Amino acid sequence: MKKTIATIILxxxxxxxxxxxxxxxxxxxxxxxxxxxxxxxxxxFTLPEYDFNGYKFNILTAAEQWIHHYAAERETGDIVNDAxxxxxxxxxxxxxxxxxxxVYNGYSAGKEAVATALRGAVLADTGEFDLAIINVAYITGRxxxxxxxxxxxxxxxxxxxxxxxxxxxxxxxxANKLYTIxxxxxxxxxxNASCLYFNKKLINDFELESPYELxxxxxxxxxxxxxxxxxxxxxxxxDGIYDLEDRYGIFSVGSESLSSMRYAMGTKITHLDSxxxxxxxxxxxxxxxxxxxxxxxxxxxxxxxxxYGLDFDGQSAMFSDNKILFLAHxxxxxxxxxMRDFEDYGIIPQPKFDEIQDSYYANCFGDGYSIPKLVxxxxxxxxxxxxxxxxxxxxxxxxxxxxxxQRKYTRDDESSAMLDIIxxxxxxxxxxxxxxxxxYELWCIHALIFNxxxxxxxxxxxxxxxxxxxxxxxxxxxxxx
Numbered sequence: 001m002k003k004t005i006a007t008i009i010l011x012x013x014x015x016x017x018x019x020x021x022x023x024x025x026x027x028x029x030x031x032x033x034x035x036x037x038x039x040x041x042x043x044x045f046t047l048p049e050y051d052f053n054g055y056k057f058n059i060l061t062a063a064e065q066w067i068h069h070y071a072a073e074r075e076t077g078d079i080v081n082d083a084x085x086x087x088x089x090x091x092x093x094x095x096x097x098x099x100x101x102x103v104y105n106g107y108s109a110g111k112e113a114v115a116t117a118l119r120g121a122v123l124a125d126t127g128e129f130d131l132a133i134i135n136v137a138y139i140t141g142r143x144x145x146x147x148x149x150x151x152x153x154x155x156x157x158x159x160x161x162x163x164x165x166x167x168x169x170x171x172x173x174x175a176n177k178l179y180t181i182x183x184x185x186x187x188x189x190x191x192n193a194s195c196l197y198f199n200k201k202l203i204n205d206f207e208l209e210s211p212y213e214l215x216x217x218x219x220x221x222x223x224x225x226x227x228x229x230x231x232x233x234x235x236x237x238x239d240g241i242y243d244l245e246d247r248y249g250i251f252s253v254g255s256e257s258l259s260s261m262r263y264a265m266g267t268k269i270t271h272l273d274s275x276x277x278x279x280x281x282x283x284x285x286x287x288x289x290x291x292x293x294x295x296x297x298x299x300x301x302x303x304x305x306x307x308y309g310l311d312f313d314g315q316s317a318m319f320s321d322n323k324i325l326f327l328a329h330x331x332x333x334x335x336x337x338x339m340r341d342f343e344d345y346g347i348i349p350q351p352k353f354d355e356i357q358d359s360y361y362a363n364c365f366g367d368g369y370s371i372p373k374l375v376x377x378x379x380x381x382x383x384x385x386x387x388x389x390x391x392x393x394x395x396x397x398x399x400x401x402x403x404x405x406q407r408k409y410t411r412d413d414e415s416s417a418m419l420d421i422i423x424x425x426x427x428x429x430x431x432x433x434x435x436x437x438x439x440y441e442l443w444c445i446h447a448l449i450f451n452x453x454x455x456x457x458x459x460x461x462x463x464x465x466x467x468x469x470x471x472x473x474x475x476x477x478x479x480x481x
Contacts, residue, residue: 045394047387048156050095050380057097057384060121060132062106062114063367069187070133071101080187083399087391094387095380102129106367111138118147118372127376131385135188136172136180137365140434143179144476148370149378151178156382163393165189171429172368174477175276180368184393185385187400189366191332193426194260195418196225196351200344202232202325211348212414215360215421222265222293222351225250225326226303232325233302247323248305250297253315255306255446257328257350258294260363262445264350265290269431269442277474278430280438280467283459290353291445291455298449306446312336319345330364331422334409347415349422364426438469 061070072085088099104110104117114134121128134142142148151157152173159169163184172180182189198211208228214220229249236246252258262268267287270278281287297304310318316338319327333339334347349360369389371381401423406416435443439462448458 045161045390047094047390048383050383052095052097052380055097055380056100057130057380058100058102058128060104060114060117060129060134061101062104062110062132062134062138063186064103064105064110066106066186066188066367067101067103070185071099071103079404080396080400083396087388087396090391091384091387095384097384106135106138108138111141114138115142115145118142119145122147122373125374127374129372130375130377130381132370132372133186133367134180134370135365136182136368136428136433139180139368139370140437142370143480144437144473146480147373148179149373151181151371152176154371154378154382156379157181157386161386161390163389165426168364168366168426168428171272171427172433173272173276174278174430174474177477177480179480180370182366182368183389184397185369185389186367187397189364189426190397190401190405190423191330191335192366193331193362193364193422194257194264194350195329195331195362195422196348197319197327197329197333197339198346198348199319199322199325199327200346201322206231208232211346212418215348215418218352218355220348220351220360221354221357222261222290223354225351226297229303229325235302236323242301242305244305244310244318244323248303248325250304250326250328251315251318251324252306252328253310254308255298255449256444258298258306258449259444259446261294261328261350262287262290263363263427263429263432264361265353266357266361267353268427268429269435269438270429272430278434278470280431280470282463283456286353288455291448294445295449295452299452313338316342331405331419334405340409343411346412346418347410347422348418349425359425360421361425361427362422363428363432365428365432366426434473437473439466442466 061067063070068081069084072081072088075082075085091097092099104114118129118132120126132148152159159166159178159181165182168182169178172178172182202208203211208231211220214224231249232247233249234247235242267284267290268281270280273279298306312333313336315327315329316333316336318324320338320342328350331347339345349362352360369385371378371385375381401419406419410416410419431438432443441448441458448455
């Protein structure tokens, strides 16, 4: 009897293998680890089988500054470059295509060139581009022109797969329409994430509470950051003037970190209503409180430095010279050579509003991926985009995050755990993405802080105009549907 049961089971297994081999969903990969840690479950990833017969797959890449994240031309021995190279070759082999990156400036200076190229391809129906990569901060104008299709209508893309960033995509979708999508293909969703660096020597010298322990206990708040920072600031040269020769508790060039820190403190520009349309948060009680905290911090010239004038090297040098306790920046600062040579620092999330807040958050503007409205084969564009994100999730992101960042740039396991928190809670909302169409100061609140503007008064004076811009924006988006 036992032999009979065993035989039945064996035959069932063989039959299952035969059926699986005949299924059109192959290219299966099993992943048993999460990025930056261990997983308790096994996840199966499959992609459909296609052969595109050596097709030249053209990608408009508005990422001149970050092209090494995408178009690695050859292996160089650099971990991230070689991982990107291997990803591209794997996808080319998988679908029998040739990836062709057409590179544009990805910032404001390149917006018109990108727009002209996309308009020509879509309006003339040339099918010149099969995919477009554009930072979400610069793509809104192209979305409103109707140059992209709704990602959610492309059968070969599954936004539920783990390589897509659902927290971000849910925020930037409008009525379940997604004209650009965020996923693992772009390392900028890691490198551009807002964070804080802290100086371990100063923490130890002044016998301050451990920032790691504060984060883990949920007690890492804005008020706690100010409390600790206030204990280390000093006029080092005794000239009575606080400048770059002195020591600060909190430091950020241009105070733009305050504009991103509002997200860390649980305030956004917009939220989505029950139908998926954006609604302005306006001058909510919490937003006014957060803004007033920022304004008070900016005015405290002994505690906080928030002026322009220092590049990455300058900030890193001051930090490594023990003149800064908390340096507000993005994760990519850790790649700076000065930071790499500096031993005594840690990385933590930006602070919460209070201990009740449910999570830490990190504002981030990364690259989105869009499929032009008219392409040669939308299923091919979707399949290739899906594959590029899968390969990045499995290989490129771990290379940067686990090896290049955690093991080379940071100096302790605690910072690695903090990076997990930051990466898992990156956010950008509809209002942050479309702030140009709404009004500049909605995201760039540091401009208001510079002028010592009262937020409630500013909102009362501008609400009607901003609301009118929002209504126009929603109508434009509805017309795309």
